[in-house]
Amino acid sequence: MVTVLLDPGHGGTDGGAGTAPYLEKTRNLEVASKVRDYLLSTFVVNVIMSRTTDKTVSLSARTNLANQQGVDYFLSIHHNSGTPSARGYEDFTYINISDTSTSDRIRNAIHTEVVNRVLGKYGLPNRGKKKANFHVVRESNMPSALLEIGFVSNTSDQRLIANPAFYNDMAVAIGEGVAKGLGLVRKKSTAATPSPSAPSIAPSKTFYRVQVGAYKERTNATAMQTRLKSAGFPTVLSSSNGIYRVQIGAYGNKDNATTMERRLRSAGFPVFVYQV
Ligand SMILES: [Zn+2]
Numbered sequence: 001m002v003t004v005l006l007d008p009g010h011g012g013t014d015g016g017a018g019t020a021p022y023l024e025k026t027r028n029l030e031v032a033s034k035v036r037d038y039l040l041s042t043f044v045v046n047v048i049m050s051r052t053t054d055k056t057v058s059l060s061a062r063t064n065l066a067n068q069q070g071v072d073y074f075l076s077i078h079h080n081s082g083t084p085s086a087r088g089y090e091d092f093t094y095i096n097i098s099d100t101s102t103s104d105r106i107r108n109a110i111h112t113e114v115v116n117r118v119l120g121k122y123g124l125p126n127r128g129k130k131k132a133n134f135h136v137v138r139e140s141n142m143p144s145a146l147l148e149i150g151f152v153s154n155t156s157d158q159r160l161i162a163n164p165a166f167y168n169d170m171a172v173a174i175g176e177g178v179a180k181g182l183g184l185v186r187k188k189s190t191a192a193t194p195s196p197s198a199p200s201i202a203p204s205k206t207f208y209r210v211q212v213g214a215y216k217e218r219t220n221a222t223a224m225q226t227r228l229k230s231a232g233f234p235t236v237l238s239s240s241n242g243i244y245r246v247q248i249g250a251y252g253n254k255d256n257a258t259t260m261e262r263r264l265r266s267a268g269f270p271v272f273v274y275q276v
Contacts, residue, residue, distance in 0.1 A: 002182055003046040004039065005071040007136060008032035009078040009146075012056025017081030018152030024079045025054065027161055031149055032077045034171035035178075037266040042175060042232055043184040063139040073106060073182055074144035075174075076136045079161070080151045087154040088125030089114060092146045094137040103143040104129075110145065110177030117173040122160055124150060147174065168268030172231070186232045208257035210248040212269050221246050231267050 008028040010016030016024025029051070036047045048069060050062045066074045080090070091111055093103040111129050119126050127148075137144045149170060150157035160166040178184070212235070213224045224246045225235045238245050248264065248271075251257040257273050264271040 001044065001046045002073075002184060003048060003069065003071040004073045004075060004178060004182070005048045005050060005066045005069070006032045006036055007050040007062050007066075007074065007076040009076055011051050011054055014056060017079060022079075022152040022158050022161055024081070024152055027079050027149070027152065028077050029054070031167055031170060031174075034167055034266075034268075035075075035077070035174045038171045038175035038268065039178065039184075041187075041263045041266045043179050043186055045179075045182075045184050059135040060139065063136055066144075067139075067141045071142055073178065074136065074140040074142055075110075075178065076134075076144070076146040077174075078146060078148050080148040081153040082151060084153060084155075087151045087157045088127040089119060089150060090127035090130055090148045092130045092132045092134060092137060092148070094144065095131040095133045096138075097131075101143070103137070103145060106143055106178070106181030107145040109181035110147070110174055113173040113177035113180070114170065117176070118166070118169050121169065122163075122166055124157070124160060165268075172268040176230075189232065207250040207252055208254050208273050209250045210257055210260050210264070210271060210273050212246045212248065212264060212271050214245045228269065231269075233264065233267070233269075 008025070008031070010025035010028060014025065016028065018024050020026070032049065033052070036049060039045050039047050048065070048071060050065055051057050063074070080086070091107055093101070093107050097103055107129065115126060118124065132146070134146055137146055150160055152158065152161065179186070212228060213221065221237055225237060228235050228246065228248075233248055236247050236249070238247060248260055251260070261271050261273050
């Protein structure tokens with residue numbers, strides 16, 4: 001199975017840039033954890049983290065881990081800092097590799113997903129695809145990249161960093177980019193077969209309906225259906241009283257509904273479950 005090492009930058013005694021609540025080490029771990037959850041819930045893939053807690057890990061320990069485990073891809077996640085006006089997203093591969101390298105190809109896939117799914121939506125500037133002599137991209141033996149999600153030193157970027165939807169969308173974008181770049185296989189739904197129409201065989205039984213959104217505009221509902229479909233979730237559109245509801249299904253077993261709810265949430269979708 002393909003193995004990805006996610007490397008949340010800094011940690012422990014090394015806080016990275018910024019100060020709480022925009023302390024880099026904390027925010028790096030938050031994004032990396034969301035990327036891990038999205039990858040594991042959506043694709044057939046193994047994920048290793050260089051840290052899952054606030055602990056000190058040296059740069060060489062990070063790349064040694066990747067090299068010893070023979071992982072297929074190394075992805076380091078950071079936040080930037082600079083002058084107060086500097087802001088935006090950028091990503092790096094190692095300075096001494098060609099633009100046609102595997103590292104660049106995978107990084108480009110991530111970059112494209114971030115541009116398409118996040119930057120325009122949140123008005124975050126694109127600082128471009130770059131190269132640098134960072135330890136983690138130089139000393140890792142496998143394809144690698146380092147992402148700078150946004151600036152902890154800029155007030156506009158801080159507002160995004162504080163917005164959970166931004167990180168959710170960023171995690172989906174990074175996960176989809178990694179998956180495209182590595183050719184990961186999307187998981188088939190493991191939940192019960194959706195039966196979104198009203199249950200006719202046992203009308204008195206309680207069902208749990210999993211709904212992702214309700215919209216006044218049909219186009220907004222179908223746009224959400226498209227996003228869900230590309231994330232591997234089949235949906236049904238139902239409408240009543242002028243409201244279009246995007247639904248994943250109705251489950252007789254509450255645990256199945258809860259499992260689907262969790263999968264959707266970790267994939268970054270707004271979701272709620274209600275009894276019918
Ligand atoms: Zn950093």
